[in-house]
Amino acid sequence: MIIKIKDLKKKELTPLAATYDAQTLDLEFEDLHYRKKISLAGSAELTEQSLHFYGSLESEVEQICNRCLKPVASDVQEPFDFTYEIRDKKMIDSTMDIRDVLILTHPDQFLCTADCRGICLYCGANLNHESCRCKAKDSKKETPQTWKPLKKLFERINE
Numbered sequence: 001m002i003i004k005i006k007d008l009k010k011k012e013l014t015p016l017a018a019t020y021d022a023q024t025l026d027l028e029f030e031d032l033h034y035r036k037k038i039s040l041a042g043s044a045e046l047t048e049q050s051l052h053f054y055g056s057l058e059s060e061v062e063q064i065c066n067r068c069l070k071p072v073a074s075d076v077q078e079p080f081d082f083t084y085e086i087r088d089k090k091m092i093d094s095t096m097d098i099r100d101v102l103i104l105t106h107p108d109q110f111l112c113t114a115d116c117r118g119i120c121l122y123c124g125a126n127l128n129h130e131s132c133r134c135k136a137k138d139s140k141k142e143t144p145q146t147w148k149p150l151k152k153l154f155e156r157i158n159e
């Protein structure tokens with residue numbers, strides 16, 4: 001959000017609102033996507049030398065569990081609080097700071113539950129819901145399913 005200093009009055013709260021597409025904020029990832037627009041509601045306050053801009057961000061995301069690949073939807077509701085030096089500036093662009101706040105709410109490795117048991121690499125069974133269809137003992141020598149396409153590719157390259 002770009003805030004023009006001249007639109008604000010000193011020592012008076014100015015309400016500000018905006019909605020963003022996740023794409024606009026460069027917030028689309030392979031294992032996470034926004035199911036709704038991101039809405040911002042906040043207030044800006046000007047003091048002698050700084051601009052105080054605070055409020056909250058809301059949306060809904062779908063994240064893919066790092067272990068079992070299950071998509072899980074959850075609400076995003078995150079406060080933000082920025083202070084900018086305004087000396088000699090006509091406007092403040094807070095877009096990248098807003099993006100950073102949202103990025104920090106998303107864990108690097110999302111899990112559907114803390115103790116998610118994941119997927120068997122050999123037979124693809126979701127171990128949260130079913131027991132493994134293969135016998136781990138027998139399959140230890142075999143290449144896990146996930147690597148098979150890669151292996152084929154290497155074989156093709158080496159031909």
Ligand SMILES: [Zn+2]
Pocket residue numbers: 065066067068069070111112113116117118
């Ligand atoms: Zn999971």
Ligand SMILES: [Zn+2]
Pocket residue numbers: 120121122123124125132133134135
């Ligand atoms: Zn298995």
